[in-house]
Amino acid sequence: MTDVLVIGAGPAGVLAALRAADLGARTTLVASAEFGGMAANDGPVPVRTLAHAGRLMRDARQLGQYGVNVSEPVLDYPRLLARVREVTGDVRAHSSLREQIDSLGVTVHEQAGAARFVDPHTIETKGGLRLAADKIIICTGGINRRLPIPGFELTCTHSDAWSLTSVPPSMLVIGAAATGVQVASIFNALGSRVQLFEAGPRIIATEDEDISAAAATAFRASGMVVQESFGAIESFEKTPAGVRMNFTKDGRRSSTEAALVVVAIGWVADTAGLNFSAAGVELNQRKFVKVDEYLRTSAAHIFAAGDIIGKLMLVPQAVQGGFVAATNAVQGPSMTFSPDDEVSPSGSFTEPEYAQVGLTEAKARATHDIVTAVVHFDATTRTIIDGHKSGFCKLVVDRKTCRILGCHVIGERAVDIVEVAAIAIAAGMRVDELAHIPLSYPTYAGILVRAAVSAAHKLGLKVGWQAHQAA
Ligand SMILES: Cc1cc2nc3c(=O)[nH]c(=O)nc-3n(C[C@H](O)[C@H](O)[C@H](O)COP(=O)(O)OP(=O)(O)OC[C@H]3O[C@@H](n4cnc5c(N)ncnc54)[C@H](O)[C@@H]3O)c2cc1C
Numbered sequence: 001m002t003d004v005l006v007i008g009a010g011p012a013g014v015l016a017a018l019r020a021a022d023l024g025a026r027t028t029l030v031a032s033a034e035f036g037g038m039a040a041n042d043g044p045v046p047v048r049t050l051a052h053a054g055r056l057m058r059d060a061r062q063l064g065q066y067g068v069n070v071s072e073p074v075l076d077y078p079r080l081l082a083r084v085r086e087v088t089g090d091v092r093a094h095s096s097l098r099e100q101i102d103s104l105g106v107t108v109h110e111q112a113g114a115a116r117f118v119d120p121h122t123i124e125t126k127g128g129l130r131l132a133a134d135k136i137i138i139c140t141g142g143i144n145r146r147l148p149i150p151g152f153e154l155t156c157t158h159s160d161a162w163s164l165t166s167v168p169p170s171m172l173v174i175g176a177a178a179t180g181v182q183v184a185s186i187f188n189a190l191g192s193r194v195q196l197f198e199a200g201p202r203i204i205a206t207e208d209e210d211i212s213a214a215a216a217t218a219f220r221a222s223g224m225v226v227q228e229s230f231g232a233i234e235s236f237e238k239t240p241a242g243v244r245m246n247f248t249k250d251g252r253r254s255s256t257e258a259a260l261v262v263v264a265i266g267w268v269a270d271t272a273g274l275n276f277s278a279a280g281v282e283l284n285q286r287k288f289v290k291v292d293e294y295l296r297t298s299a300a301h302i303f304a305a306g307d308i309i310g311k312l313m314l315v316p317q318a319v320q321g322g323f324v325a326a327t328n329a330v331q332g333p334s335m336t337f338s339p340d341d342e343v344s345p346s347g348s349f350t351e352p353e354y355a356q357v358g359l360t361e362a363k364a365r366a367t368h369d370i371v372t373a374v375v376h377f378d379a380t381t382r383t384i385i386d387g388h389k390s391g392f393c394k395l396v397v398d399r400k401t402c403r404i405l406g407c408h409v410i411g412e413r414a415v416d417i418v419e420v421a422a423i424a425i426a427a428g429m430r431v432d433e434l435a436h437i438p439l440s441y442p443t444y445a446g447i448l449v450r451a452a453v454s455a456a457h458k459l460g461l462k463v464g465w466q467a468h469q470a471a
Helices: 011-022 037-041 044-066 077-093 096-103 158-163 178-190 209-221 315-331 361-367 381-386 414-426 431-435 446-458
Strands: 002-007 027-030 107-109 115-119 122-125 130-138 142-144 170-174 193-197 225-227 232-239 242-249 252-258 260-263 267-269 302-304 346-348 354-358 370-376 391-398 404-411
Touching (some): 011 130, 037 077, 044 178, 130 315, 170 178, 170 252, 178 193, 178 209, 193 252, 209 404, 242 260, 302 315, 391 446
Parallel strands (some): 002 027, 002 130, 027 107, 170 260, 193 225
Antiparallel strands (some): 115 122, 142 267, 391 404
């Protein structure tokens, strides 16, 4: 019997195994598929590679503006998929985590097939392994939510991008949260005629309202059809050229069709095959694994981390959760996990990019007396140089403490700009302190200082020469 058995080799599982072994536990890591999990093989890494191809095509079209004459870029999709495989292989090969796992003597079973509990301390995998452990950490991630409606089997998920032989001429994307907008934006850039359908009143509803509105405007300007509050889907049916979606709104029936339909309406825990009842592991109301602040499940010797617990479903939080779960599994409950209380920047590699950290303006208004400052990309030097003048940076600042509560950016390098704001928030900086940092010129992040100076003025705070510094 091993001391700690980790199920799942995504960011949560890998960190859990690493930490457990580092603390001296005899550790086994088992995964149904490849090392790296969804993050390395089906999520951020390959999706970002597709997005990069779209970005390169955009940049190629800009070359003429800078006196470099080339013809219209033409996409070779099979070649792009080969590049995606190259990139994911390269990332895997250079993962220092794999080296550390191996050097710490963790027993790794990759491609073992899905695991299921047979009793509280034992699992069996589809590949025929039977493993027992004193402590178990479940890190099996999530899957796309499915709808119980006729014809749903005709729809695809983002993962189907890897088996297409060409870019579909047209595409319906259902669901405009982070995954849906990335799929829509990427395939729009690659040449598909994309229609994006959102059931709620605005796309990317977890973002600041101004960011949602600006993203919708930019998507429409790039040729995408964006339909918010579109109604309820009744069915999907096959047509000679693809798939038709039938839907109703306010009692009126409509339909639309495309070569491919991608559904991205949420990410849920994939627990059906794990046979939790044999182990005493319970689910919460949202059907994710129920854990306490130590990431202990309802069975005291079984822990869980990553997407399977349904908190912030992002790689850094999965890594953090894996570390915490393993620490508590080996040393007893001593380290708590509360990602919601921490500074958690997030963003999406759409065209245009968007990102956020901290509170949206609406959430901040509900609990604080605030000021906001907005600087547009057409007012900063670097964005003008690079020809990326669309976008803005919004800072949300607490009037009483002068601390930054939130930062929201849409436009080129939004994700990187927000990282800088996240560090300022984590350091508890006042907005005038941020305004005093002489960031390099001309840079994208310089817009933050401009916004900080503007907010400081609104708060009546003194800002010296920096009030005039270029950005
Ligand atoms: C399209 C897309 C883009 C994304 N982009 C980003 C991004 O840019 N930045 C970011 O931070 N996050 C992004 N995410 C989210 C991120 O990928 C996840 O939060 C992260 O992968 C979660 O890690 P995890 O370890 O919990 O699970 P996963 O990475 O999903 O790994 C789960 C592991 O469990 C194994 N497994 C599953 N079931 C079983 C079973 N029954 N038995 C044995 N093993 C099993 C799998 O083989 C895998 O090894 C994206 C997600 C998607 C879908």
